[in-house]
Amino acid sequence: MEETTVLEVKDLAISFQTFEGVVKAVRGVEFMLKKGETLAIVGESGSGKSVSTKAINRLLPEKNTLIERGEVLFEGQDLLKLSEKDMQGIRGNDIAMIFQDPMTSLNPTMTVGKQIAEPIIAHKNVSKEEAKEKALELMDLVGIHHPKKSYKNYPHQFSGGMRQRVMIAIALACEPKILIADEPTTALDVTIQAQILDLMNKLKDELDTSIIFITHDLGVVAQMADRVAVMYAGQIVEIGTADEIFYNPMHPYTWGLLASMPTLDVDQKNLYTIPGSPPNLLHPPVGDAFAARNDYALAIDFQQEPEVFKVTDTHYAKTWLLHPDAPDVTPPLKVVRRKEKYEALFSVKMYANSTGGGINGG
Amino acid sequence: MKKYVGKRFLTAVPVLLMITIGAFIMINLAPGEPTDLYITPDATVQQVEATRRALGLDQPYPVQYIRWLGRAVTGDLGISFSTRYPVLPIIISRLGPTIVLMGTTLLFSYIVAIPLGIISARKQGTWVDTFLTGSAFVGVSIPNFFLGLGLIYIFAVQLNWFPTGGMQELGVDGSIFSVLRHLVLPVIVLSAFYIANMTRYMRATMIQVYGENYIRTATAKGLAQKVILTKHGIRNALIPVITIVGTDLPRLVGGAIVTEQIFQWPGLGRLTITAIQQRDLPILMAITILSAFVVLLANIFVDVMYAVVDPRIKYD
Numbered sequence: 023m024e025e026t027t028v029l030e031v032k033d034l035a036i037s038f039q040t041f042e043g044v045v046k047a048v049r050g051v052e053f054m055l056k057k058g059e060t061l062a063i064v065g066e067s068g069s070g071k072s073v074s075t076k077a078i079n080r081l082l083p084e085k086n087t088l089i090e091r092g093e094v095l096f097e098g099q100d101l102l103k104l105s106e107k108d109m110q111g112i113r114g115n116d117i118a119m120i121f122q123d124p125m126t127s128l129n130p131t132m133t134v135g136k137q138i139a140e141p142i143i144a145h146k147n148v149s150k151e152e153a154k155e156k157a158l159e160l161m162d163l164v165g166i167h168h169p170k171k172s173y174k175n176y177p178h179q180f181s182g183g184m185r186q187r188v189m190i191a192i193a194l195a196c197e198p199k200i201l202i203a204d205e206p207t208t209a210l211d212v213t214i215q216a217q218i219l220d221l222m223n224k225l226k227d228e229l230d231t232s233i234i235f236i237t238h239d240l241g242v243v244a245q246m247a248d249r250v251a252v253m254y255a256g257q258i259v260e261i262g263t264a265d266e267i268f269y270n271p272m273h274p275y276t277w278g279l280l281a282s283m284p285t286l287d288v289d290q291k292n293l294y295t296i297p298g299s300p301p302n303l304l305h306p307p308v309g310d311a312f313a314a315r316n317d318y319a320l321a322i323d324f325q326q327e328p329e330v331f332k333v334t335d336t337h338y339a340k341t342w343l344l345h346p347d348a349p350d351v352t353p354p355l356k357v358v359r360r361k362e363k364y365e366a367l368f369s370v371k372m373y374a375n376s377t378g379g380g381i382n383g384g
Numbered sequence: 385m386k387k388y389v390g391k392r393f394l395t396a397v398p399v400l401l402m403i404t405i406g407a408f409i410m411i412n413l414a415p416g417e418p419t420d421l422y423i424t425p426d427a428t429v430q431q432v433e434a435t436r437r438a439l440g441l442d443q444p445y446p447v448q449y450i451r452w453l454g455r456a457v458t459g460d461l462g463i464s465f466s467t468r469y470p471v472l473p474i475i476i477s478r479l480g481p482t483i484v485l486m487g488t489t490l491l492f493s494y495i496v497a498i499p500l501g502i503i504s505a506r507k508q509g510t511w512v513d514t515f516l517t518g519s520a521f522v523g524v525s526i527p528n529f530f531l532g533l534g535l536i537y538i539f540a541v542q543l544n545w546f547p548t549g550g551m552q553e554l555g556v557d558g559s560i561f562s563v564l565r566h567l568v569l570p571v572i573v574l575s576a577f578y579i580a581n582m583t584r585y586m587r588a589t590m591i592q593v594y595g596e597n598y599i600r601t602a603t604a605k606g607l608a609q610k611v612i613l614t615k616h617g618i619r620n621a622l623i624p625v626i627t628i629v630g631t632d633l634p635r636l637v638g639g640a641i642v643t644e645q646i647f648q649w650p651g652l653g654r655l656t657i658t659a660i661q662q663r664d665l666p667i668l669m670a671i672t673i674l675s676a677f678v679v680l681l682a683n684i685f686v687d688v689m690y691a692v693v694d695p696r697i698k699y700d
Contacts, residue, residue: 079604081600081603081604085509106609109606110606110607110608111606112606113603113604113605113606114604114605114606114607115606118604118605119604121597121600121601123597126596126597126598127597127598127600127601128598128601129598129601129602129615129616129620130598130620130694130695130696131619131620131623131693131694131695132615132616132619140602140605140607140615141605141606141607144605144606144607144608144611145606176695176696178695178696189601192601192605
C-alpha cells in the first residue's frame with residue numbers, strides 16, 4: 023500500500039443555525055486518508071460522521087451551515103475555500119459519494135443510463151456516444167444485467183440493491199480518487215448488503231480508490247476497513263487500524279460499542295447497551311462529552327476535555343485514562359477477551375510477517 | 385395508451401348523462417318561470433298557458449327532459465327562449481371570444497408564473513422570495529371586480545390608454561391589433577389570480593423537489609446548477625403542476641363570469657349570466673353540458689400528461 027495522503031481534514035468545526043440555537047455538530051475533527059485505503063467512520067446517530075464527510079464535498083445546506091474553523095486539504099488546496107464553480111469540478115470527478123437511501127437517491131424521471139453518463143459528460147471531454155459507451159461498461163462492472171436494455175430503464179424498474187449498484191456506477195463514473203460512502207448498505211437487506219460490500223471491495227482494489235466508509239454497523243467495519251475512526255458528539259475519540267480498534271481499544275466509548283456488539287457466544291438477553299443518550303450539542307457539556315455515560319469516568323473528565331494520547335504511530339485516543347497519572351482500569355470482560363485474542367493473533371502475524379493488509383475478522 | 389384513452393371517453397358518456405339530469409333538475413328547481421318574461425301584467429291565464437304550451441313547458445318534467453335529450457343527441461340543442469334563435473349558433477359565437485380571453489390569460493399566466501415560482505423557491509428566505517410570495521398573496525386575495533374596476537378607472541378613464549370594455553371598436557372590422565388592445569385589461573385582471581396561484585404552487589413544488597435525495601445526488605455528481613435545475617428539478621416539479629393546469633383548463637370555455645361582465649366581453653360567461661336572469665333553460669343546459677364535457681376532457685388530458693412526464697405512470 024502506498025503511503026501517500028490524498029485527503030487531510032484539519033481541526034474541522036461545523037455548526038448549524040436552528041430555531042433552538044446553534045448546534046455544534048462537529049467539534050474539531052482531524053483525520054487523513056491514504057491512497058487506496060478504506061477508512062471507516064463509526065459512531066451513533068448524530069455523532070457528526072455524516073456532517074463531517076458532507077463538508078468535504080461541500081454538500082451541506084449553505085443557508086444554515088457555519089464552518090467555524092478547519093481545513094479540508096485535497097491535492098494541496100483547501101476545499102472549504104474553493105469557489106462553487108471550482109468545487110463542481112471536484113465533486114463527482116475527484117471526490118464522489120454514495121448515499122444511504124438508494125430508493126430515493128435517483129431521479130425518477132430520467133433513465134438510469136443517462137444518470138450514469140451524466141457525470142462523465144460533465145467532467146470528461148467526451149462525446150455523448152463515448153459517455154454512453156463508458157456508462158454501459160460501468161453498468162457491466164457493477165453487475166447490472168443486460169446493460170444495453172437496462173440503460174433505457176427508469177429507477178422504479180430496479181430493486182433497492184440494483185439501484186445502489188447504479189449509485190456506485192455513478193460514483194465511479196469518473197474514476198474518483200476518493201469515494202465517500204455514507205451508510206451505503208443501511209437500507210438494504212443483509213444478503214444484498216454483503217453483495218454490495220463485496221462489490222465495493224473489488225472495485226476499490228481495481229481502481230485504487232480511497233474510501234471513507236460511514237457506518238454504525240461494526241460488522242460492516244470489520245469487513246471493509248483498513249483503519250477506523252470512532253466518533254462521539256462531534257469529535258473523533260479514537261482512531262487506529264482496524265485491528266487496533268477491534269482488539270486493543272483504548273477509549274471507554276469504543277469499549278462500550280464493542281461490548282454492545284452481538285456475538286454468537288453471548289446470550290442475546292444480556293446484550294450490553296451503553297447507558298443514557300448522547301449529549302445535546304446545542305449545549306456541549308464541559309469536559310469529556312462521554313463522561314456522563316462512562317462507567318470509567320474520572321473526576322477530571324467532568325472538568326476538562328481530554329487531550330489526544332498516542333498509543334502507537336497509528337493509534338490515538340482522546341481519553342484521560344491514557345494519562346500517565348490515570349488509575350489502571352480493567353475494560354469490560356468482552357473487551358478483555360478481544361484483547362487476548364488479538365495478542366494471540368498478533369504473535370502469529372509477527373511470525374508470518376504478512377503483507378500488512380491486516381487480519382480482518384472475516 | 386390509445387385503448388386507455390378510448391375507455392376513458394366511453395366512461396365519460398354515462399357521467400355526462402348524469403350531469404344533464406342533475407343540471408335539468410337544478411335549473412327547474414330554481415324559482416321563477418321562463419314565461420315571466422313574455423307576459424305583460426294584463427295577460428290572461430289563457431295567454432300564459434298558451435306561451436307555456438308553445439315552449440313545451442306544460443309537459444311533466446321527465447317528458448320535457450326526454451324530449452330535450454332526444455333532440456340533443458342529434459345535435460339539436462333547442463331554441464333559446466329569450467331570443468328565439470337556435471342555441472348552438474349562439475353558443476358557438478360566444479365560444480370564440482371566451483377561448484381567446486381565457487387562452488391568452490392562462491398562457492400568459494403560466495409563462496410568467498412558472499419562472500417566478502422557480503426564482504422564489506431558489507431564493508427561498510431572501511427579500512426576492514418575500515416580495516414574490518407577498519405579491520402572490522395579494523394576487524389570490526384581491527377580488528376580480530375590484531381590480532377590474534380599478535384598472536378601468538386608471539387606464540381607461542383617466543389615462544385613456546385602453547378601452548373600457550368590449551372586444552373591438554364599434555363599427556370597425558376587428559383587426560388583431562384592436563382585439564389585442566381590448567384584451568390587455570381583462571387579461572391582467574384575470575391573470576392576477578392565475579399567476580399568483582401558479583407561482584405559489586410552483587414555489588412549493590420546487591422547494592419540495594430540491595429537498596429530494598436525487599437533487600443531492602445530482603449535486604454530488606458535480607453538475608452545474610443550471611443542469612440540476614433543468615434536467616432534475618423542473619421535470620419532477622412539473623408532475624404536480626399538471627394537476628393545477630388540469631383544474632384551470634375548463635375555464636377555457638367556462639369563461640370568467642364576473643370579469644366578462646365588467647369588461648363587456650362578448651363571451652360565454654356573460655351569456656351564462658343573461659341566461660340565468662332570463663331563465664333561458666335551453667341555453668343553460670347547453671352551457672352546462674359544454675362545461676362538463678370540457679372538465680371531463682381536461683381530466684383525461686391530465687392523466688395522459690402524467691404518463692408523458694412521469695415514467696412511473698403507465699396505463700394499459
